[in-house]
Structures are given as C-alpha cells and as structure tokens.
Amino acid sequence: MGKEREFVVTASAHIYPVYPDWLETLLRPFQDDTIALTYGKQRTRIRQVF
Numbered sequence: 001m002g003k004e005r006e007f008v009v010t011a012s013a014h015i016y017p018v019y020p021d022w023l024e025t026l027l028r029p030f031q032d033d034t035i036a037l038t039y040g041k042q043r044t045r046i047r048q049v050f
C-alpha cells in the first residue's frame with residue numbers, strides 16, 4: 001500500500017510560476033523520506049523591487 005501525505009505550499013502574491021510543472025518540481029524531492037523542506041527560485045520582472 002502506498003503512503004499518503006499532505007503538503008502545504010506557499011507562494012508570494014507578487015510572483016508567478018515560470019514553468020507549468022512548477023508544483024510537481026517543487027514536490028518531487030519529497031519522494032525521499034529524509035527530505036523535510038524544498039524551495040524554488042523566486043524570479044520577478046526586471047524592474048520589480050521588493
């Protein structure tokens with residue numbers, strides 16, 4: 001029987017995904033039970049200031 005887990009994913013309101021598979025890519029490392037956290041590179045428009 002496979003494992004069933006729940007995940008919480010947060011993304012800043014002022015950014016947008018660059019790739020259509022961003023969520024799958026972000027969650028893929030969790031296939032390894034020793035992984036507890038992942039994060040993605042945050043990109044913005046060239047002129048955007050935080």
